[in-house]
Amino acid sequence: xxxxxxxxxxxxxxxxxxxxxxxxxxxxxxxxxxxxxxxxxxxxxxxxxxxxxxxxxxxxxxxxxxxxxxxxxxxxxxxxxxxxxxxxxxxxxxxxxxxxxxxxxxxxxxxxxxx
Numbered sequence: 001x002x003x004x005x006x007x008x009x010x011x012x013x014x015x016x017x018x019x020x021x022x023x024x025x026x027x028x029x030x031x032x033x034x035x036x037x038x039x040x041x042x043x044x045x046x047x048x049x050x051x052x053x054x055x056x057x058x059x060x061x062x063x064x065x066x067x068x069x070x071x072x073x074x075x076x077x078x079x080x081x082x083x084x085x086x087x088x089x090x091x092x093x094x095x096x097x098x099x100x101x102x103x104x105x106x107x108x109x110x111x112x113x114x115x
Contacts, residue, residue, distance in 0.1 A: 040095035047089055054101040061097070063089075070104045080108045 017025070044050050047068075051060045059070045059080050069083040081104025086092060092100070 040098065041093055043090040044092060044094045044097050045090065050089065050094065050097045050101075053094055053098055057101055057105060059101055059105065061101070070101055080104050082107065 040053075047061050047063055054061065054070075055073075058073050060073060061068055062071055064083065066087050067083045067085050068089070070080045071078060072080050084100050084104075089097075
């Protein structure tokens with residue numbers, strides 16, 4: 001049999017958190033955990049990530065064959081602005097994709113007023 005005192009001492013020495021830290025961690029977990037932060041200066045990882053960032057603009061990004069384009073969430077409008085001629089979603093940072101989306105909306109609005 002193993003020495004009970006040695007087992008208890010080993011558990012104490014391997015404990016990485018104090019009881020206060022454990023309690024704070026439990027409270028944080030119940031509250032939803034640590035909030036995610038998104039840096040707009042990093043390369044975009046997916047179309048989904050970009051669409052989450054531009055959803056408030058009322059458009060979404062769609063992948064074409066070697067290019068991307070924006071479409072309206074309102075089904076009556078269709079494509080918004082010009083196509084973005086890049087082969088990969090990570091060709092731009094998330095900040096640049098948001099800029100491209102805003103630019104596409106502005107060009108679309110100008111086209112509407114010109115016609």
